[in-house]
Amino acid sequence: MASAPPTAANMGADLKTTPAAPPAKPKPCCVCNEEKAKRDECMLFSTSNDAQKECADMVSKYRECMAGFGFKI
Numbered sequence: 001m002a003s004a005p006p007t008a009a010n011m012g013a014d015l016k017t018t019p020a021a022p023p024a025k026p027k028p029c030c031v032c033n034e035e036k037a038k039r040d041e042c043m044l045f046s047t048s049n050d051a052q053k054e055c056a057d058m059v060s061k062y063r064e065c066m067a068g069f070g071f072k073i
Helices: 034-042 056-068
Strands: none
Touching: 034 056
C-alpha cells in the first residue's frame, strides 16, 4: 500500500501532539544544600545553651528555601 502524497488536507495527519510533561519535582536531598549545611553547622557546633534559639535564623532560611521548591517542613 502506497501512502497518498502530502496535501494540505493530510499534511498534519502523521503528527501527534503530546502534552508537555510537567517539570519533575526535585528530591529534597538535592536542593538547598548550602542552607542545609549552614543550618547543620550552626546546630552541631553551637556553644550556646540553646542552639535552637541561636540558629533560628538559619533554620528559617532553610525552611524558606525548601518551601520555594514545594516542600513543607
